[in-house]
Amino acid sequence: MPRGGVTHRGEQMALIAGLVHDRSTDPRIGELLGNVEGTPLLSDGESVEAVNVRELRRDFDRETRLPRRLVEEMARVSALSSQAWSEARDHDDFKSFAPFLEQTFALAREKADAIGYAGVRYDALLDDYEPAMTTDRLSELFAHLRTELVPLVESLRNQPRSDSNSPEREFPVDRQRAFSEEVAAKLGFDRECGRFDLGPHPFCSMIGTGDVRIAARYQPASFTNGFLGVLHETGHALYEQGLDAAHYGTPMGDAVSLGIHESQSRLWENYVGRSRGFWLHFYPQLQKAFEEQLRDVPLDAFRATMNVVTPGLIRVEADEVTYNLHVVIRFELERALLDGDLRADDLPSAWAERYRNYLGIAPENDRVGCLQDIHWSEGLIGYFPTYTLGNVYSAQLFDAAERAIGPLEDAFAAGEFRTLREWLGENIHRHGKRYVAADLVEKVTGNPPNPSALIASLSQRYGG
Amino acid sequence: MPRGGVTHRGEQMALIAGLVHDRSTDPRIGELLGNVEGTPLLSDGESVEAVNVRELRRDFDRETRLPRRLVEEMARVSALSSQAWSEARDHDDFKSFAPFLEQTFALAREKADAIGYAGVRYDALLDDYEPAMTTDRLSELFAHLRTELVPLVESLRNQPRSDSNSPEREFPVDRQRAFSEEVAAKLGFDRECGRFDLGPHPFCSMIGTGDVRIAARYQPASFTNGFLGVLHETGHALYEQGLDAAHYGTPMGDAVSLGIHESQSRLWENYVGRSRGFWLHFYPQLQKAFEEQLRDVPLDAFRATMNVVTPGLIRVEADEVTYNLHVVIRFELERALLDGDLRADDLPSAWAERYRNYLGIAPENDRVGCLQDIHWSEGLIGYFPTYTLGNVYSAQLFDAAERAIGPLEDAFAAGEFRTLREWLGENIHRHGKRYVAADLVEKVTGNPPNPSALIASLSQRYGG
Numbered sequence: 001m002p003r004g005g006v007t008h009r010g011e012q013m014a015l016i017a018g019l020v021h022d023r024s025t026d027p028r029i030g031e032l033l034g035n036v037e038g039t040p041l042l043s044d045g046e047s048v049e050a051v052n053v054r055e056l057r058r059d060f061d062r063e064t065r066l067p068r069r070l071v072e073e074m075a076r077v078s079a080l081s082s083q084a085w086s087e088a089r090d091h092d093d094f095k096s097f098a099p100f101l102e103q104t105f106a107l108a109r110e111k112a113d114a115i116g117y118a119g120v121r122y123d124a125l126l127d128d129y130e131p132a133m134t135t136d137r138l139s140e141l142f143a144h145l146r147t148e149l150v151p152l153v154e155s156l157r158n159q160p161r162s163d164s165n166s167p168e169r170e171f172p173v174d175r176q177r178a179f180s181e182e183v184a185a186k187l188g189f190d191r192e193c194g195r196f197d198l199g200p201h202p203f204c205s206m207i208g209t210g211d212v213r214i215a216a217r218y219q220p221a222s223f224t225n226g227f228l229g230v231l232h233e234t235g236h237a238l239y240e241q242g243l244d245a246a247h248y249g250t251p252m253g254d255a256v257s258l259g260i261h262e263s264q265s266r267l268w269e270n271y272v273g274r275s276r277g278f279w280l281h282f283y284p285q286l287q288k289a290f291e292e293q294l295r296d297v298p299l300d301a302f303r304a305t306m307n308v309v310t311p312g313l314i315r316v317e318a319d320e321v322t323y324n325l326h327v328v329i330r331f332e333l334e335r336a337l338l339d340g341d342l343r344a345d346d347l348p349s350a351w352a353e354r355y356r357n358y359l360g361i362a363p364e365n366d367r368v369g370c371l372q373d374i375h376w377s378e379g380l381i382g383y384f385p386t387y388t389l390g391n392v393y394s395a396q397l398f399d400a401a402e403r404a405i406g407p408l409e410d411a412f413a414a415g416e417f418r419t420l421r422e423w424l425g426e427n428i429h430r431h432g433k434r435y436v437a438a439d440l441v442e443k444v445t446g447n448p449p450n451p452s453a454l455i456a457s458l459s460q461r462y463g464g
Numbered sequence: 465m466p467r468g469g470v471t472h473r474g475e476q477m478a479l480i481a482g483l484v485h486d487r488s489t490d491p492r493i494g495e496l497l498g499n500v501e502g503t504p505l506l507s508d509g510e511s512v513e514a515v516n517v518r519e520l521r522r523d524f525d526r527e528t529r530l531p532r533r534l535v536e537e538m539a540r541v542s543a544l545s546s547q548a549w550s551e552a553r554d555h556d557d558f559k560s561f562a563p564f565l566e567q568t569f570a571l572a573r574e575k576a577d578a579i580g581y582a583g584v585r586y587d588a589l590l591d592d593y594e595p596a597m598t599t600d601r602l603s604e605l606f607a608h609l610r611t612e613l614v615p616l617v618e619s620l621r622n623q624p625r626s627d628s629n630s631p632e633r634e635f636p637v638d639r640q641r642a643f644s645e646e647v648a649a650k651l652g653f654d655r656e657c658g659r660f661d662l663g664p665h666p667f668c669s670m671i672g673t674g675d676v677r678i679a680a681r682y683q684p685a686s687f688t689n690g691f692l693g694v695l696h697e698t699g700h701a702l703y704e705q706g707l708d709a710a711h712y713g714t715p716m717g718d719a720v721s722l723g724i725h726e727s728q729s730r731l732w733e734n735y736v737g738r739s740r741g742f743w744l745h746f747y748p749q750l751q752k753a754f755e756e757q758l759r760d761v762p763l764d765a766f767r768a769t770m771n772v773v774t775p776g777l778i779r780v781e782a783d784e785v786t787y788n789l790h791v792v793i794r795f796e797l798e799r800a801l802l803d804g805d806l807r808a809d810d811l812p813s814a815w816a817e818r819y820r821n822y823l824g825i826a827p828e829n830d831r832v833g834c835l836q837d838i839h840w841s842e843g844l845i846g847y848f849p850t851y852t853l854g855n856v857y858s859a860q861l862f863d864a865a866e867r868a869i870g871p872l873e874d875a876f877a878a879g880e881f882r883t884l885r886e887w888l889g890e891n892i893h894r895h896g897k898r899y900v901a902a903d904l905v906e907k908v909t910g911n912p913p914n915p916s917a918l919i920a921s922l923s924q925r926y927g928g
Contacts (some may be wrong), residue, residue: 004657005675008712152700193468208476211469248472 001083001208010079017075018068024379028056029385033057051434055251058131065115074107078379085377094348094366100218101376102207103346107339107405112338124337125382130389132436135335137449138385141392142328145451150358153322156229156309156462157360169293171223178252179289182218182229183282187268188421189214189234190241197449202229204236204265209248212240222288224306225317228269235268236261238421260385260428260437262390264331270391271398272420277412279303309462313368321458322359324391329354330373330384338381393441395454397428400445465545474543481539482532489528497615499523513717515898518713522595529579531844538571542843547843558812558830565808565840569801572845576802584800589846593722594853596900599799601913602849605856606792609915613922614822617786620773620926621824633757635687643753644680644694647746651732652885653678653698654705666693668700668729673712677706687754688770690782692733699732700725702885706893716896722847724892726854726902728862734855735862735921736884743767743877773926775823777832785922786823788855793818794837794848857905859917861892865908 001009023370027111036042065409067416081100088097112124122135141349181196192210199215204210214233218226239261247253254262272278279286279299286302287294294302309319315326334351336342351370352362363369401410401423408420427444442448465473496580497517545564552561586599619866645660650844656674658819670676678697682690703725711717719725723887736742743763744751750756750766755780758766773783779790796816806814815834816826839847866872866886874885891908899907906912 002655002657002659002675002677004654005672008672015884153827190468191466193466195466208472209467209469210472213466 001299003083003087004170006080006083006136010076012321013075013079014072018072021063021066021071024059029056029060033060046434048247051252051432054063055076055433058351061117062127066111067114070107070110070114074111074379077103077107078377081377081379082374085371085374089367089371092365092367092371094371097371097377098344101295101337101347104376104379105176105344105381107342108379113233120339122338122382125338126385127382129386130382131257131436132438133259133385134367137438138331138389139182141449142331142385142388143326145392145455146328146358148451148455149321149325152459152463153309153311153325153359156321157311170220171290171293172207173218173220173226175289176218176223176226177216179286180218180227184214184230184237186415187231187238187272187417189236189237190243190373193241196238202233204233204240206240209245210239220261220371222294227307228273231273232265232269239264239429242421242425242432243432247432250432252434254433256384256428256431256433256435257437257438259389259393262387263393264390264424264428266394267398267424268391270392272417274303274306274320275409275412276300276303277409280413281415283335284426307461310359313355313361313363314372316372321393321462323386325358327384327388329358330375331388333370334376334381334384386420389437389449392449392451392454395435395451395457396441396445396447396449398422398457399453400427430441467547467551470544470547473547474540476538477539477543482536485527485530485532485535488523493520493524494528497524509836510898512711515716515842515896516714519897526579526591528735530575531578532819534571534574534578538575539842540630541571543839545841545843549835549838553831553835554593555831556831556835558835561835562808563813565801565811568840568843569808570844572802572818573804573845575654584801586846589802590849591846593847593850594901595721595722597721597849598811598912599855601902602795605915606849607796609788609856609919610792610822612915612919613785613789616775616923616927617775617789617823622786626788634684635682635757637682637690639776640682640690641680643692643750643911644682647679647691648698649688650879651695651698651702651736651881652705653701657705658701666697668697668704670704673709676701687793692737692770695737696729696733697795702732702888703893704729706885706889707896708894711896714896716898718897720892720895720897720899720904721901722850723853723857724904726851726905727857728854728888728891728892730854730858731862731888732889735858736881737877738767738770738784739873739876740764740767741873744858744877745879767811769925775827777819777827778836784855785926789822791848791852792820794839795852796836798840798845798848798924853913854862855900856913856915856918857901859915859921860909860911860913862887862921864891 033056036053038047042053044050044056077100081097084097084100088094090187096388108125109121111123115124115125115127117123118134120135124139126133126135177198179195182250184196184289185191194212194214197213197215199217201215202217203215204212205215214230214237216226216230216233231402239255243255245253255398276299279302283299283302287297306322309321311322312318315323315330331352332354333342333347336350337344337347347370348366356362375381401420405419405423411417411419428440431440434440438449489837497520500513500517501521506517508514509518522580528613534783541564545561548561548564552558572589573585576585579588581587581590581591583855584599588598590599590602641660641662649655656680658676661677661679663681665679666681667679668676669679678694678701680694681691681699703719707719709717730828740763744767747763747766751761773782773785775786776782779787779794782790793815796818797806797811800814801808801811811831811834819833839845865884869875869883869887871886875881895904898904902913
């Protein structure tokens with residue numbers, strides 16, 4: 001956005017947020033909900049009616065506790081702060097961004113206090129992205145993960161690297177695109193009800209029933225990044241396309257949580273797309289598409305290039321193992337910022353310290369340190385943990401799928417992905433928001449959310 | 465848009481149109497306007513208050529005459545029809561689109577009848593895009609133009625063509641982009657309050673105060689198309705950037721009409737960007753940017769390549785002379801479709817007949833014939849004439865500018881564009897909607913809208 005447009009953008013965002021707030025807190029909604037609550041219509045708590053009323057009540061109550069002034073101010077500051085973040089990052093000038101960060105966390109504190117919480121303040125924010133998850137539970141889960149992953153990463157630090165994605169081998173972008181989109185379609189992405197585009201950041205966007213879009217980014221120097229990005233977004237898209245269109249616009253037709261959403265993307269990316277079976281099926285086709293680049297690269301050598309673990313500074317470029325430590329760091333720091341235990345000015349040093357402790361490296365500047373993510377500048381606090389929850393859930397769900405269906409490698413090797421997709425559709429997608437995330441995971445896997453499956457899978461696949 | 469998303473898009477568009485209609489016809493608006501109308505506050509008809517009240521009343525009355533059902537239906541059909549058009553064009557299948565076209569014109573008839581009109585039905589639609597212009601006046605103006613241009617085009621049919629844009633010479637897109645954006649900035653485009661991007665269609669978009677964006681499209685095979693496209697959009701952008709930001713969001717801070725808007729784009733494209741003075745200043749710089757391509761091309765030979773007149777089938781690719789005949793054809797045909805004198809099924813043959821009569825060529829299929837424009841499929845009827853009104857006004861305004869300032873070629877040759885820009889700012893931009901288009905043109909040029917200046921300029925520059 002041009003600098004001159006920022007103020008106006010802030011005013012527009014504030015106005016829209018205010019109008020949405022007015023609509024969603026209309027007392028008439030409370031009355032209508034009150035009319036059905038406690039009636040026999042809702043006696044089955046898992047019925048469509050009961051779920052929709054429960055979730056609408058939840059949203060109504062949360063929103064009603066926020067004053068319109070605060071909603072507008074958060075929207076306005078989000079616009080100004082995102083722009084300040086963008087400029088600060090471009091010039092590696094954290095000082096210019098610190099006041100915005102301070103203000104954003106002050107507003108988040110105000111928001112959390114207005115909403116209220118049973119345990120700690122952070123609960124109220126987390127609840128926006130991962131309803132019913134608590135800070136205590138998350139802290140325990142993350143501590144467990146950290147304890148296991150830090151030594152695993154340390155042990156992998158000096159593993160030999162083989163990298164057929166080295167700059168010598170260029171993968172023409174148009175062929176990457178054709179291959180990736182064809183694979184996504186074979187996994188079940190419905191192109192009649194969606195489309196692929198190119199974009200500066202990979203994402204998946206549900207425009208509405210029958211219109212789910214994937215933006216991909218391909219780089220000639222790395223096939224793996226672009227391709228796994230498409231599988232990731234395809235996982236999100238299959239969830240959206242698997243929701244019950246008859247319930248569109250109501251909680252029963254909506255995704256459970258960001259964590260569950262991320263579990264779908266990670267499952268297809270990591271448990272399907274990195275598997276040997278998958279490449280037994282697709283590698284010959286890939287070799288045909290990139291004959292010069294891959295003719296002399298055997299299947300397992302190729303797979304080894306996708307599965308390199310290297311501690312790095314940038315979250316979005318992180319491998320499957322170290323990624324979770326990037327998230328743990330953000331979780332710990334945003335809690336401290338929210339509670340006032342850490343001042344914005346002191347973020348860079350706190351950031352460097354944690355990177356040193358958990359990943360054994362530290363950023364040489366804030367661009368590749370605490371200025372790398374847009375989230376906080378937009379007011380997204382309590383959001384980061386859902387990335388790792390997605391990894392945790394995905395491991396549990398894939399285990400459960402294999403227990404239910406049988407080992408899947410052979411199916412993948414035969415190009416058969418429908419069984420897994422349908423199992424996910426049946427057990428996750430079609431339920432919409434019927435169950436909160438933790439209950440859904442427990443119902444489907446037999447266990448509450450916990451990182452054991454993820455740790456086991458990572459250790460088995462990457463450990464010595 | 466994926467085919468599966470069309471229905472939902474239609475419902476969304478209908479809902480939004482309905483909500484906007486509700487807001488803009490709120491009886492409270494009528495009451496508030498009534499409170500000030502007839503009071504001394506508005507006694508000076510050119511005052512900010514009087515202009516704003518006049519224009520708000522106009523919009524309120526027009527909108528209030530439309531039933532919500534019709535507004536919703538037009539939005540819904542527009543979404544479905546655009547999609548049908550896109551598929552029909554891709555498959556050169558006019559028959560599949562004809563029912564949508566029939567329905568669109570039926571709704572337009574209903575709309576015009578609901579709004580009402582003094583003269584003919586088309587007046588009511590034209591008034592959306594060029595307020596206060598009438599069909600009678602337009603018919604006369606277009607008849608005059610057609611009478612002069614058809615023989616001019618005929619006389620130029622066999623002119624020798626010199627074309628340094630021939631496929632042998634490729635103009636790398638990144639250098640085209642750098643050069644074009646630098647020129648736009650020199651003409652006065654403020655990059656602090658705007659930005660350039662690439663897009664599939666050139667356009668200029670006012671996001672809000674301080675944020676005016678230009679999308680450009682460059683092709684290696686033709687420098688002229690991309691560059692003149694940027695000048696065109698720059699003309700639109702200078703108008704938006706020249707509006708009084710203090711009046712943003714009210715009629716006094718808004719453009720007069722589509723015709724006046726187009727006059728600004730055409731003036732910079734045709735009267736500045738095609739002039740000899742302009743290229744005396746910029747050609748050395750262009751030759752430096754494209755040394756291999758232009759080293760051996762003298763200034764006047766280069767200019768000759770920009771100013772070739774060739775009757776073609778595609779409006780958006782048309783030269784400065786034939787362009788207006790493309791518009792006249794659409795004006796005549798949309799009037800006939802609206803009045804029911806022409807049935808949608810008969811459009812292809814009527815189209816071909818007029819192209820033969822006015823331009824001496826006829827389309828070999830509907831893709832390059834009556835399926836080429838998106839406008840009618842979106843319900844934009846009464847819009848096409850504003851393109852040619854823009855050409856008409858631009859000639860009148862440029863004449864007036866030179867009468868007021870003196871001949872401008874020398875200024876352009878010296879790289880001086882500020883005087884012209886400021887003259888336009890003073891006489892056009894800063895007034896917002898103070899005057900309707902015809903009055904503004906008459907006030908600034910001394911004459912009501914008429915095509916004499918345009919015809920004189922085209923004849924002088926292109927005539928034998």
